[in-house]
Structures are given as structure tokens and as C-alpha cells.
Amino acid sequence: MSVRNLQHLFSPNSVALIGASNKPHSVGVTVLHNLLGGGFAGVIMPVNPKYETLEGLHVYPTVASLPTAPDLAVICTPPATIPDIVTALGERGTRAAIVITAGLGAVKDREGVSMKDAMLTAAQPYLLRILGANCVGLLVPAMGLNASFAHTGALPGRLAFVSQSGALVTGVLDWAKSRGIGFSKFISLGDSADVDFGDTLDYLAGDPDTHAILLYIEDIRHARKFMSAARGAARSKTVIVLKAGRAPEGAKAAASHTGALAGADKVYDAAIRRAGMLRVFSTKDLFDAVEILAHTRPLVGERLTIVTNGGGPGVMATDALIASQGKLTELSPQTLERLDAILPATWSHGNPIDIIGDAPVERYRQSIEVLLQDRQADSLLFIHAPTAVVSSAVIAKAVAPLLRDAPQTTVACWLGGDAVAQARDIFSVAKIPTYDTPEDAVHGFIQIVQYRRNQELMMQVPSSVPSEFTPRYAAAQAVARDALSQGRSMLSEPEAKAMLAAYGIPVVETRVAHTVEQAVSAAREIGFPVAVKILSPEISHKSDVGGVVLDLETAEDVQASATAMHRRLSELRPEATLQGFSVQAMARRPEAHELIIGVTTDPVFGPVILFGQGGVAVEVMDDNTVGLPPLNMVLAHDMISRTRVSKLLAGYRNRPAANIDAVCRILIQVSHLVSDIPEIVELDINPLLTDARGVIALDARVRIRQPDTATGLERLAIRPYPKELEEWITWQGGPVLLRPIQPEDGAEHVTFFSALSPEDVRLRMFAQMHALQPSQLARFTQIDYDREMAFIATRKKINGGCETLGVARVVADPDNIQAEFAIVVRSDVKAQGLGTALMEKLIRYCRSRGTREITGEALTQNAGMLTLAKRFGFDIGPDFNSETTALRLDLRNDTADIQKRK
Known part of the structure; x- marks a missing residue:
């Protein structure tokens, strides 16, 4: 399940409280007081056979006696009672419940079935969604809903907070309220027996009241569902994660270096990064990150310019930036010349720019104007320490409009207390992120940098089948199966090397x-x-x-x-x-570096790839990073760049740079190997020698086991490019490839869009558009193959390269019940059968996934689309003189058979 019936959970018109009470300090009385005190305008129906009235409300003895089916039920009765209550609610028509009761997993019936499993079984026939059990509850401040036993309410706002920890729920509520921070939704997941992070992310991604999503995560149970939902939400909204549990004890028993090094926290870190979210490490950072990401422009680069009226704060900011692997802007000669003309001779003559403590207001204004015009300055950090020369508030009033309207990302630091309080307020009104110390300001800037990097990684969808080399899959598979047939779980070194060689990895x-x-x-x-x-x-x-x-x-x-x-x-x-x-x-390569590349299997996220500095002291060096397969060159380069050894690989003194691309190719080949061979549990290549000539594996270790039901690509947390869906057809006497779209199709997609006539663009987009915006292009070409599909028709051009002729797109709801489609064919090749071929491909794909129906919408003037839909048996909605017509194809209906179209 996913978003089905969640509207009843988050936007109910009526609430039943099962287990309402007047017993002091009980959950039942606390929830009742919160429901009544929150200002909820809907109907509240207490249920408890022990009472006739509570707080002036009529109390019903049973669920069956309720006058109407409540949209939402809140249950705080003993564990053994809950399955029957859920059944009763389902029969009445309730479709959402919050189970606050704890301990359902520990209490079992006579057959040994836990109350948790019995509860889920009872809910299933009615698609009744359950939040909890063992949760604090739910708050929706805008509608006055406080269905929780929290000690305080929440202010209304645009942040959604989702937490597994009940203690953190109440702590953050108190902390945020004291600082005036409001929420659109405040959700305690508890045990996540049904509604989990994936479900809430899917719902919140489409919630207009939510602008940013904050997650407190202790563990994830359904990796692919979580990754798909997280990537979908992170495309449109800022998602920030506070992940607890950073200790590495989980990898103690690993048989390989990789298993020992790739602890659970590193895997979560890699997953959060790959999903386009930002990870923070404290509650304060959680809300600081929201503010800076909400109030800054999209980052165009990572170079930071620092301007200050004091040398010390500038040095402190620089130290913090370099320690965080940040980059200072190298000022252009023209900028230096212009600064020389307006600053005293004693200015710093470099970045950070110290304009000297006696600076009048005009010097601040002129310096900032010059720096904002430097094309190399991606971002600007303004630091001010109070002086007696001029009021900090006066300076703030002069420079705030410049920083507010700047095309670059700008952050500020006002050092001091009362003397700069008014200046801080001025910057706050101008929506300029402001910090108390230079280090905090730099930390905020680095959060923006990391978020931008993560967003770029989220867009990467590598291929499941390599184009750079042809693996000998059968040979590698035979090595694993032969060893397993002999009862062995470890391959010998020669066997391991034979497996690597089958995937094109050089071995001695x-x-x-x-x-x-x-x-x-x-x-x-x-x-x-x-x-x-x-x-x-x-x-x-x-x-x-x-x-x-x-x-x-x-x-x-x-x-x-x-x-x-x-x-x-x-x-x-x-x-x-x-x-x-x-x-x-012997491999005689005296200038080679020793690296390690390996694979381990995480219990949640499946195969994980490790890269780092190798050798016998690999654990001691602890210089490594992990990533989730599948990989491509961008992702591989990113993994390498996050290690210290990457600086050595870049070359130094007389030692030439190593062939980084060759290392990246090994990472990609290992990614394909572990994706293809489900028997692989752990893999080490250590050392992998690399120098300017390339790479070679000296030693290899592979641990295997019989694969379980989650074999092949299903083990991966991210579904790779499905090359198996590629299909050649003959069209107009020549070969045309129908295949899923890829991020690499971006440039050709722009050309394709440019070849559409203005009228065809209007019919497809329902509006006039002259060009694709970068965000639109990314959305069209960088898709999550687990949730959506876009098939392009492409053919080779006479002068080389390929051209896109048409696109068929379908996006399924998270439950795969309904999928919305759209098709567009290049204007100069319309009415030649290409739309028919794309529609056939789309319908076959949806049927193979078990999608129940395809829906769409077409402008009433789009005769070509309506004709195509009729040909395939779509139900075409009646025309009520509106501008659009609804299209629907029931894939369970025999009349939708493609062959009957003919």
C-alpha cells in the first residue's frame, strides 16, 4: 500500500476516540483533551462502554453504536482488543486509524499470532490504513486536529515533521513552539506497522500545505519503496533527514574488509545522499537547514566570497570553509582592481575581503556591489562585527536590499548581542539567512552545497546493462554455482579473479x-x-x-x-x-596507489559498493566511502571525490595523476557484476593498483550464498535503467528503437521539443511554451523507473548520432492502480503510425506491471489524440463544452486487447 485512504488520516471530518477516559494521566483522557482543545471543527465521538458522557460529549459504548462511520479513529485500548476494534471500524466504513497502544508485537493469541499481525489482517479487507502502533499520534494544526497524547500542541506552518521516536516528537514540539516554528503535519510513525516513511513521503509530496519535509529516522524497512518515495518528494520539496544510530557495531562479523568498513550508518548516509535529501546531525541543524534552503536561491556553483570588517572573523570563516572541503572564490583581476579603487591601501587584497573596521556605510555598499558583479563569485558570506564608527542597523538597512536581490546565494553573520540585534531583525525580514558566528554561517553554506550535490546525484539513473563492455554473465554465474554445489561459501582467489575477469576487470x-x-x-x-x-x-x-x-x-x-x-x-x-x-x-608498478573496491550486502538496502584507500592497513586508514548500485561515471567520480586518497590520485610533485576514469569503470563493472549475480554477498578487490597506465586487481575475495527470492535487480534499492525493455521496430522502411528515456537524452530532448510546432506544444502541454526549462528537462528525462516510464522512439541520423521522433509517457500512482499517460510525436512525422507503435508499447508495459487502468486528458481540439484513443478502445468522456476530454482504458477489460484494435 501507499497513499490509499491517507486523506482520511490527514484530513478527517470526524474522529472517533476508542478508549476515551476521564482517568487522570491516562492516554485516553489526554487524547480527548487534545482533541477538544485543538480547535478541531469536525465531529468528535468518544467510545467507551464505561461512560455515558465525557467533557460534555455523548459517549458511545461500541463502534457499532456510532451514529456514522468516523473518517478517523484513534485507538488507545489494550493490545488484545485492537484486532476486533479494527474489524468493527472496517465494517462501519472507517478507512484510517491511529493506534497509540504499545506492545502489539509481544501479545499473541492462542495460535501464536501477534496482535500486530492480527490487526493488519483485520484492516486488509477494508484498506483501512493504520498509523502506529506505539505512536504519539498525529497533529494537523491548520485544521485544529491534535489526535495525540503530546503535552503541547503545534503552531500552524509549512513544515511537515515525521518521526519514528515518540520522545523526539514531544521534544521537538516543545522546542519548535518556543521558537515560533509551525507545522503543516506532525506525524509520529511509532512501529510503522502499516503507514511508514514511504507512504508519508508520497502523501506529503503532493500536499499543497507542505513546503518542506523533516524526517527523524531510526531505521528503514522497505528500501526500494523508501528510495522511490524519497526521490519523488525530493524533486519538488526540500527533504531533510536527522538519522539516529551512527555506531558501526552492525558490521562486526563481516568476512571481508568491505563488510567491516561499510557500517550501517555509512549506508544510510549514501542512501540519503542518493535520494536527493540532506542529512543533518542535530535538531538545531534540522531547522537551520530548512531556513537556509528556503531563503536562498538555487546554487550555481560552490565558490564562496567572504566580505568582512574584521580580519579575524574572515580567517575563522575561511578555516571552517576549508575544513569542510569548501572552496574560496579566486577574485578576478578586474574585481581586485575595482576593490583597490574603493578600499584603503591596507585592505586584505584577497578573499576573504577585509574592508577594515572603520568602514563607513558607503564602503560596505560599494564593496558588495563589486563582489556581486564578479562572475566567479557563486555565493557571498557577509560578516560584520559591531564598531563605534557606524551603527550596525544602518549598515544592515544599506546592504540588505543588495543581498536580498542578488542573483547569488547570500548568507550573513552578525557577531555580537544587543548591538546587532536590530541588524539581525532587518536581515530576517529580508529573508537573508543570518547566523551568530562565522563557523555557523559557513556550516549553513556547506549545507546548501551538499544539498545541491545530492540533488544532482538523485537525477542519475544508470543503465542495468553496460554499454562500455560486454560481460560474460554465464561464465561468472558458473563460478558461483560450481562453488555452491561443492558446499563452499568462499571462492578461492583464482575463482574470484575469474569472476572479475568475466566482467572485464583487469587481473594479474x-x-x-x-x-x-x-x-x-x-x-x-x-x-x-x-x-x-x-x-x-x-x-x-x-x-x-x-x-x-x-x-x-x-x-x-x-x-x-x-x-x-x-x-x-x-x-x-x-x-x-x-x-x-x-x-x-608480479605487477611491477612502483608509482601505483593501492585501492580497495568492494561489495557488501546491507540487510535493508541490499548490495552496497565501497571505494577507498586499500592495502593491509585498510581498516586503520578508514578512508572510504560507499554508494548504492547501479553506478555511472558521475556517481563513480562522486564516490572517489569523497575520499582523502582522491587527492593522491590527482598527482603530486613528480608523481603523475592516476587514470581516474579507469577506476570509475571498475566501480561500474563491479556494480553490474553484483547486480547480475545474486549469489554474491561480499566482494573485495584489495589491492587494486592504479596509476597513469590504468588499473589491475592483485587480490580478490568473494563470499557467496544461495540467493533467496529477492534475486537479481529486485535486491537493489534503486531500479536501474531497464535495458530489457528496448525494442527494435520497422517504421517507414527503416529501423527505429523504442526504449526507455535516459538522463543522457537531455540534449536530444531539447532538439525534439524545438521540432514541435507551437500548436503541437499547446496540445501536449495545454499551454504555449517556447522552450523547456532546465527543471522541466530534468523531470522529463531523469525518471524513477520504479514509478514511471517514458518510451522514446529514436533512430540514427545520417550524419551520426540519434534523433528522437516521439515520446510516450506514463506515471502510475504509488499503488499502481491507475496510470496517467501522454504521447507526443514530432510534428514532421505525424500520422505515419509512430503514435500507434508507442501506444502499443505503453499498454504492453502497463499490463506487464499489473496496472489496472490508464487515464489521460486531451484538449477537445486534439483530434489526432482522440482518434488514437478510440482506436485502442479508450472510454472517452462526454464533452460538456469544456476544454478537455477525459480518456480511460480499463486494462482488465478484454476490449482493451491490442489485437482487437486491428
Whole structure:
């Protein structure tokens, strides 16, 4: 389920309180007082057989005795009573309930069924939605609804707050109210037995009363549902997350470096970033982030210009910026020259710009005007410390209009207390984010930077099938299945390398030797020098037992080293089985860096990819980052850039830069490997050597298991580009490809839109448009394949490249009940059968997903669309002299069969 019936939860006309009471300090009396005291204009119906009246209201003995079905029920009765109450509510017609009662999972009936499961079973036939159990409740301040046992109400506002923690709900309510912060919705999820983060995000994304969404998350249970809902909400609204539980204990038992390094918090961090949301780490940051993101313009770059009347605060801001990996603006020669003309000779002559403490108002104004005209200045931080020369309020009045109307992002810091209080108020009225300290101001700016980066990552939808290389899927799959058939969960190093090689990952030549003599023969065949390593299923990290010897130059060296390794293994790990040795060619690359690329399986988000600095001290260095597959070059570069080793890879002194693109390709190849082979649980490539010549894997480790029902792409938290939906057709005597749209189609989509006649644009968009805005282009080409689909018809051009001829788009509701469609064909190729081909493709796709019906809307003048709809059996709504006509196709109806159209 998703948004079905949630309107009854968040916008009820009547509320029944099951378990209403007058017992002091009870939940029943607290909720009743909150319902009555909140100003709710709807009907309130208490239910409890022990009372006849409460607070002047008639009390009903049972749900069945209620005069009408309540839109919303609030239940605070003992756990064992709740399934029957839910059944009774469903029979009456109620479609939403808040279950405040705790402990439903622990209480079981005679058959061992928990009250939680019994409650959900009772609700299912009626599609009755349940918030909770074990929750504080719900507040909708604009309609006076306080269906909670919170100690205070909430002010009306435009923020929605959704929390798993009841304690945080009450704490944030108190904190926000004291600061005048209001809410559109205040939601306590509790156990999330039914309504969860994905459901609330889907609902709030379309809620006109909500401008920003704040989440307090402890855990996520349905990763793909959450990621799809989060990405959908983050496209239109600011979503900020306070995630609790940052300790790394969850990875203690991992068999690989990757499993140990990719702790649960890092995975959540990667998911939040990929979904286009912003993560913060305190309640104060949560609301600070809302203010700065709401009151700043979209960031066009990451360079910050700092202007101040004191050198010290400017240095403090610079230190904070650099410590956060921020970037200072390098002022242009023209800007420096203009500043020289208006500032004293003692000014800082660089960024930060210190205009000196004796600055009059005009110096502030002129300096800011110059800096805002510098094209290299993406953002401006204004810092002021009070002086006796001129009033801070006077300065604020002079510069606030400049900063308010600037095309750049602007933030401010007024240092001090009473002396700058009026200046702060002036900036607050001007909607300029203002902070008390330079460090806080920089932190606010970095939040904008990170949010912008996350929004860009959200738009990335990589392919499920690589175009850069052709993997040998069957070969990799055979390696995994052969090992599992032998009862093994760990691949040998040669097997692991064979799997990597099948996906185009360069590996050093490696051979298996079962005896010391075979190791010597293998070394001679490979050619000296060689490395020799033990093969033992019980030994995950060979170097821990002296199981790796490098740079062996002769056969005698190989024989002696292999014999010694066998002896050491027997002494240190007598229970371990020696299966033999791997012999591999030495990779002589003295300027190479040691990296690690790996995969682990998170219990929530599925496969997770890790990148970082490698080697035997990888855990000690702790320089790594994680990302969710699938990956593309943009996402891979982003992962690399978030590590310290990336600075080394860029080159230094006489050491040339490493081939970063080659590393990115390995990340992408590993992404495809783990997506394709569901048997992979953990994978390590460590070390992966990289230098200017490229990359090569020296060692590899893979742990496998029999896949469960969530195989293949279903394991991934983000659905990749579905290449399997590509289809070649013959149109007008030539080949045309019908395929899902991709972000890379952006430039050609602009060309396609430009080729539409003004009339065709009006018929499709219901308005005149001369060009696609960047936000519209992103929305059309960067889609969530789990929720929507856009098929384009594309063909190769004579002079190279491809051209888009038509687009068919369908967007399903979160429950996949109904999907809205639209089709447009390039104006110069209309009426030649391409619209028919796209419609057929769209209908087949919707049927394959189990969508029940397709709906649409067309202008009454759009004869071509109406004719196409009739041909496919759409029900066409009657024309009531309106401008539009409704279209509907029931996909469960045989008359919608495509073949019958013919």
C-alpha cells in the first residue's frame, strides 16, 4: 500500500476516540483533551462502554453504536482488543486509524499470532490504513486536529515533521513552539506497522500545505519503496533527514574488509545522499537547514566570497570553509582592481575581503556591489562585527536590499548581542539567512552545497546493462554455482579473479597449484618474478598468517616459500585446510596507489559498493566511502571525490595523476557484476593498483550464498535503467528503437521539443511554451523507473548520432492502480503510425506491471489524440463544452486487447 485512504488520516471530518477516559494521566483522557482543545471543527465521538458522557460529549459504548462511520479513529485500548476494534471500524466504513497502544508485537493469541499481525489482517479487507502502533499520534494544526497524547500542541506552518521516536516528537514540539516554528503535519510513525516513511513521503509530496519535509529516522524497512518515495518528494520539496544510530557495531562479523568498513550508518548516509535529501546531525541543524534552503536561491556553483570588517572573523570563516572541503572564490583581476579603487591601501587584497573596521556605510555598499558583479563569485558570506564608527542597523538597512536581490546565494553573520540585534531583525525580514558566528554561517553554506550535490546525484539513473563492455554473465554465474554445489561459501582467489575477469576487470595472471611442485611449475610457466599465496577456505586475510610472499625470482625461492607457508599455517591455524597455492605474475608498478573496491550486502538496502584507500592497513586508514548500485561515471567520480586518497590520485610533485576514469569503470563493472549475480554477498578487490597506465586487481575475495527470492535487480534499492525493455521496430522502411528515456537524452530532448510546432506544444502541454526549462528537462528525462516510464522512439541520423521522433509517457500512482499517460510525436512525422507503435508499447508495459487502468486528458481540439484513443478502445468522456476530454482504458477489460484494435 501507499497513499490509499491517507486523506482520511490527514484530513478527517470526524474522529472517533476508542478508549476515551476521564482517568487522570491516562492516554485516553489526554487524547480527548487534545482533541477538544485543538480547535478541531469536525465531529468528535468518544467510545467507551464505561461512560455515558465525557467533557460534555455523548459517549458511545461500541463502534457499532456510532451514529456514522468516523473518517478517523484513534485507538488507545489494550493490545488484545485492537484486532476486533479494527474489524468493527472496517465494517462501519472507517478507512484510517491511529493506534497509540504499545506492545502489539509481544501479545499473541492462542495460535501464536501477534496482535500486530492480527490487526493488519483485520484492516486488509477494508484498506483501512493504520498509523502506529506505539505512536504519539498525529497533529494537523491548520485544521485544529491534535489526535495525540503530546503535552503541547503545534503552531500552524509549512513544515511537515515525521518521526519514528515518540520522545523526539514531544521534544521537538516543545522546542519548535518556543521558537515560533509551525507545522503543516506532525506525524509520529511509532512501529510503522502499516503507514511508514514511504507512504508519508508520497502523501506529503503532493500536499499543497507542505513546503518542506523533516524526517527523524531510526531505521528503514522497505528500501526500494523508501528510495522511490524519497526521490519523488525530493524533486519538488526540500527533504531533510536527522538519522539516529551512527555506531558501526552492525558490521562486526563481516568476512571481508568491505563488510567491516561499510557500517550501517555509512549506508544510510549514501542512501540519503542518493535520494536527493540532506542529512543533518542535530535538531538545531534540522531547522537551520530548512531556513537556509528556503531563503536562498538555487546554487550555481560552490565558490564562496567572504566580505568582512574584521580580519579575524574572515580567517575563522575561511578555516571552517576549508575544513569542510569548501572552496574560496579566486577574485578576478578586474574585481581586485575595482576593490583597490574603493578600499584603503591596507585592505586584505584577497578573499576573504577585509574592508577594515572603520568602514563607513558607503564602503560596505560599494564593496558588495563589486563582489556581486564578479562572475566567479557563486555565493557571498557577509560578516560584520559591531564598531563605534557606524551603527550596525544602518549598515544592515544599506546592504540588505543588495543581498536580498542578488542573483547569488547570500548568507550573513552578525557577531555580537544587543548591538546587532536590530541588524539581525532587518536581515530576517529580508529573508537573508543570518547566523551568530562565522563557523555557523559557513556550516549553513556547506549545507546548501551538499544539498545541491545530492540533488544532482538523485537525477542519475544508470543503465542495468553496460554499454562500455560486454560481460560474460554465464561464465561468472558458473563460478558461483560450481562453488555452491561443492558446499563452499568462499571462492578461492583464482575463482574470484575469474569472476572479475568475466566482467572485464583487469587481473594479474594467476594459476592454481595443489602442491609445492605444481607451484614451482606454474611459476616457470608464468615467468619470474612471481607472488605465491596460500589457498585455504578458512583463511580470509592471507597476510595474517604469513600466507603471501612477493617478488620470488627463482624456482628455489618458490619452493622454499611455499614450504615455509605450509609450515606456518600448520603452526598458527592447525584447523585450517591447505588446498594449495595461487601463483601469479608480479605487477611491477612502483608509482601505483593501492585501492580497495568492494561489495557488501546491507540487510535493508541490499548490495552496497565501497571505494577507498586499500592495502593491509585498510581498516586503520578508514578512508572510504560507499554508494548504492547501479553506478555511472558521475556517481563513480562522486564516490572517489569523497575520499582523502582522491587527492593522491590527482598527482603530486613528480608523481603523475592516476587514470581516474579507469577506476570509475571498475566501480561500474563491479556494480553490474553484483547486480547480475545474486549469489554474491561480499566482494573485495584489495589491492587494486592504479596509476597513469590504468588499473589491475592483485587480490580478490568473494563470499557467496544461495540467493533467496529477492534475486537479481529486485535486491537493489534503486531500479536501474531497464535495458530489457528496448525494442527494435520497422517504421517507414527503416529501423527505429523504442526504449526507455535516459538522463543522457537531455540534449536530444531539447532538439525534439524545438521540432514541435507551437500548436503541437499547446496540445501536449495545454499551454504555449517556447522552450523547456532546465527543471522541466530534468523531470522529463531523469525518471524513477520504479514509478514511471517514458518510451522514446529514436533512430540514427545520417550524419551520426540519434534523433528522437516521439515520446510516450506514463506515471502510475504509488499503488499502481491507475496510470496517467501522454504521447507526443514530432510534428514532421505525424500520422505515419509512430503514435500507434508507442501506444502499443505503453499498454504492453502497463499490463506487464499489473496496472489496472490508464487515464489521460486531451484538449477537445486534439483530434489526432482522440482518434488514437478510440482506436485502442479508450472510454472517452462526454464533452460538456469544456476544454478537455477525459480518456480511460480499463486494462482488465478484454476490449482493451491490442489485437482487437486491428
